[in-house]
Amino acid sequence: EKPYQCSQCHKAFSTNSNLIRHHITHTREKPYQHKITHSGEKPYQCGICDKDFSQSSHLIKHKRIHMGEKPYIRSQCDKAFSDDRHLIKHMRAHTVKKPYQCGICDKDFSQNSHLIKH
Numbered sequence: 338e339k340p341y342q343c344s345q346c347h348k349a350f351s352t353n354s355n356l357i358r359h360h361i362t363h364t365r366e367k368p369y370q371h372k373i374t375h376s377g378e379k380p381y382q383c384g385i386c387d388k389d390f391s392q393s394s395h396l397i398k399h400k401r402i403h404m405g406e407k408p409y410i411r412s413q414c415d416k417a418f419s420d421d422r423h424l425i426k427h428m429r430a431h432t433v434k435k436p437y438q439c440g441i442c443d444k445d446f447s448q449n450s451h452l453i454k455h
Contacts, residue, residue: 339349341356345363350356379389381396385403390396398420401407407417409424414431418424426448429435435445437452446452 339351341350341353342348343350343356343359343363345360348359350359376391379391381390381393382388383390383396383399383403385400388399390399401419407419409418409421410416411418411424411427416427418427429447432447435447437446437449438444439446439452439455444455446455
């Protein structure tokens with residue numbers, strides 16, 4: 338049974354959520370921000386260096402570099418970072434957690450880039 342019908346093309350759907358998703362094909366809306374990442378569009382621009390970004394959250398993180406903001410702090414050594422990913426990399430370097438392993442010699446690495454270089 339498909340009780341939900343599109344008012345524009347009369348296609349029927351079993352759930353209202355499927356009808357809503359289908360309706361987007363008629364309106365050409367892009368409600369899912371993540372799709373912009375794959376489209377190549379970069380509508381967000383840094384007013385300082387003119388670098389373009391596909392997502393507003395990436396622009397916000399980027400602006401921290403210009404502003405000198407480093408909200409991610411490791412309390413053990415007082416090092417601060419502008420990006421949470423940089424803090425995570427730093428923490429891995431000083432812990433025994435090494436999730437990347439060479440499939441040939443079984444050597445462990447804290448970062449995937451180090452494994453690739455190896």
